[in-house]
Amino acid sequence: MTAAKGFPAFPPQRAGARFATSWWGRAWLKALEDTSLDHTLLAKGRAFAKTGQLGPITVSEGRIAAVASAEYSAVVHISPLPDWDRFLEQVAAKAGHLAALLDGDMPYDLVELLPGVGDLEPDCECPDWGHPCKHAAALCYQASWLLDRDPFLLMLMRGMDKDDLLAALQQAAAPSGTPVEEAYAHGVPPLPRLSSAELPAAEPLEVEPAPGVDPAAMRVLAADAALRARELLTSGAAAVLTEYHDRVRLAAVHDLDIGLPAAVQSWRYGGAHALDTLTTAWTPPKQAVARAAWQLPGFEAARNRWTLGEVQLRYGKDGRWYPFVAGDGDWHPAGPAESDPAAALAVARGAD
Structure with a gap:
């Protein structure tokens, strides 16, 4: 009709x-x-x-x-x-x-x-x-x-x-190709692995000054995007970061002053896991607690932290031990993480 x-x-x-x-x-x-x-x-x-x-x-x-x-x-x-x-x-x-x-x-x-x-x-x-x-x-x-x-x-x-x-x-306007539901059902395929030699060197981004645009900040962001892309292509994966994690990562990688020296240093020692170990206390599994009690006699234990005098070891959620030393009324990262608490203790005492 x-x-x-x-x-x-x-x-x-x-x-x-x-x-x-x-x-x-x-x-x-x-x-x-x-x-x-x-x-x-x-x-x-x-x-x-x-x-x-x-x-x-x-x-x-x-x-x-x-x-x-x-x-x-x-x-x-x-x-x-x-x-x-x-x-x-x-x-x-x-x-x-x-x-x-x-x-x-x-x-x-x-x-x-x-x-x-x-x-x-x-x-x-x-x-x-x-x-x-x-x-x-x-x-x-x-x-x-x-x-x-x-x-x-x-x-x-x-x-x-x-x-x-x-x-x-x-x-x-109906799209051709694979329906969205079917595509998501396949999951995310791994990215192709490339060696660093196969990737071209990153070139600095030239940004002209303009109202509301900070050329220096834009250069840092462009360099960081290139770095993250290289990590994805060479390792096939990249961690999903919170805003706080990414801010600390940017400062650590590009030597920026954001007023969080301990956080920046933690990132440089061990990335997101080290930063989480700096900021968050948690309760480790019983096996890790028993092993620490045997290897760290005399230490005072509190959740994932073992302290003796000016030295402290923290057990991370990645299963590694992070050394810390006391200073200025707070604890500071002393070095990269170790898989064995005795090795982490040696690093902490060496930095003390």
Whole structure:
């Protein structure tokens, strides 16, 4: 069944009321006025439209219609759009096109949707020989108000209902290839392993000064991105970091002063695990606690930390031992982690 939309009759308008205010509504009226053979009848049509003498308007594919003065039926036939496939490609090519239409706006590059001279064919039962008569002209003038509110009506007039149009656009925009659910079900494949010799040397990024842009900071971020990419390509993996971890990592790798010397030093000794061991206490498994009690006699144990005087060993969640020494009222990392607590103790005593 042909799609159709009905609209109630417009009431009488104030004297200075304008017709179309949108660019597409004005283009619609230009097509009407270019088609007219009698501008006197157009003036009468404008007056007829403003005084509310037209009945309800029906918009359907290829035509608009209304009863005029409860006596005559005025109809305007609109030529169908010659190439809907091409038009749909234009709309689908830019995501903003459909968004604009749904927001009640029509992009300028969809101008081919607008009727031109010869695309409007008025028809009325009145005895007026004008082309168009005042009734058909009034119908077109009132239709411009409807088009201002909803540009999809112009598409209906040109031969395609809004629902059919949206369905066609959805089909045109349907992605090809593997569905998302299927792709995620395969998991993430490993990255190709490359040797450092296969990768080109990173070149410093040159950034021009600009408002709101810190060239030095941009150079650091670009160098860091290149470094992380190299790590991914050579190791096949990279840890997922929190904002705090990444801030400390940036400072440690690029020698930045962020006011957290112990955290930066921990990262340099052992990355994220060392930083977590610096900041977080936790309860190790019983086997690790029993081994430490045997190898670290005399040490005072508190969760994952064993302390004796100015030396402290911390057991990390990675199963390694991190040496610390006391200083300035706090504990500071003393060296890289060791798999054996005795070896970590030797490092701590050597740094003490």
